[in-house]
Amino acid sequence: MTADPTALGIPEDAMRRLAEMRPGQATSLFTSDLSVNEFLLVREAGFRPLGLVLGSSIYHVGFQMGRWSSNQELTTLSQAMYHARELAMTRMETEADQLGADGIVGVRLDIEFKEFGSDLAEFIAVGTAVSAEQPQTPDGEPWRNNQGQPFTSDLSGQDFWTLIQAGYAPLGMVMGTCVYHIAHQRFWQAMGNIGQNVELPQFTEALYDARELAMSRMQAEAERLAAEGIVGVQLLSLGHRWGGHTTEFFAIGTAVRPLRADHVIAKPQLVLPLTDS
């Protein structure tokens, strides 16, 4: 912000505009869940926010016991965690579709277990629907993905801007989940390890297995969208409410495709910020 604000008409023009406010005048209205930084960057990336979109599902997660001494996926729970998230995401996409959006940015996908019922959780997806100023991407394709749906992305406005600058377009959020039961050690096995520093191969293998399942499911979704790659992947281990030996491994990221052959961005300038945050 090097330009002189007064020369740009700030705050003079702003105050004049506020003086002209007439309640009830017809305007084209948008709402957005973005921060100011994100809002301005998304606009600069060539997109206009259309409205906040939201999808939600309250889901009863079934019950499944893992066998005490075996490493196994708890498929009932995996299915529940995936299905409920998918319901929330699909409803959010439907809202965006109705707004005629090209995509949804800044998506947050949260789970909240409710106090009033056992095994009840709310799955919620919130984001900001946007439409592109150019109806087509620079390579002449639509912005929507190959499923005809608005693209979705959990990237922040800042990351979204950088991604577009670097010549990539988001296609959709992809996810994979696996709820895994890790075997308990047998008594003599546990006794044998007392006082020793050893690897527990059975546990290591269980964690490898579970993560692999979650990641391969995420990759399969990206392949379905004909993506070149997945960015911003998070691989989370979520305990939820199932006790120490049952964990959800959840992989989520944004599938992208290239818009052009080179992916050069402006060389960043180094700055020394005077604040901590």
Next chain:
Amino acid sequence: MAKWDGRGLPPVATDRMARFARSGLRTSLLTVPGAAGVQSVGLDPVGEVMGCIVEHIGWSGFAGCGYLGGIPGLGGFNLGGFSGYGLGGPTVTSSGSRGFVGFGPYVDALYHGYGTALGRMIEEAVAMDADGVVGVRLSVSQLGNSNREFVALGTAVRARSQHRPSQLFTTDLAGQDVAKLLHAGWAPYAVVYGISVAIRHDDWATQRQASWGAGNTEVAGYTELVWHVRADARHCFEQRVRAAGAEGAIVSSMGLAISEIEPSEGHRDHVAEATVFGTALVRFHEDSAAPTRSLTMLPLR
């Protein structure tokens, strides 16, 4: 102490305004970057402003069993965008509450609380000859006995300009954000909020889906309840932004709380309260060449 009848500002606040006018001492709730930000766009902080009200909420409306609202065509608010559930579902939102059930009076009391707190804050800012209030923080605290305190706090600013806004602008955005918006050709206009409370009768399908042995299933009734209450709160929010004549809104927070009530022996219904808070915006540089520029940089920290 003189007795105050609840009109205008309490005597202490009036005294504080008079003292401010005499001494000219500036106070501010802004952070250093926030203060630097607003000053960089020609807004000078003039003082800290506050408004509050303690309200007794003794009447929530006929909070009876939600079933009464389930008569088709009576209750229920529909966004029109949700394929799974049609109109007239057994969810009753405060906007659609009539007669026998619904939380209309309760929601009106909440609106009144926030509105009065903001109004008194604005009155202080007007007394300081300000043009706007930035960094507004709205909070509610429970004082027990169904009493609640609503507080609005912010920093009044005055613009270095010939024109004065027709009414004070308010925003819950921080000083830095206000500066960035003004640079991009957007002005904050007003703090806006939408509130809705809904009740839904736990019908047998809901009870079955939420029971222990139900397996993996969506609890359609609860989903519908949160869906309707959020949709209603968002709708109220949007209507208020639109009624103000603004062109957009940045949502700062969305809240949802669900609680259980027992309207009759052995039977439970669920009540959900949803809120949306944000700032309405207007554009003052219509040409798309709003002076935003991004600088690719890498902070050394």
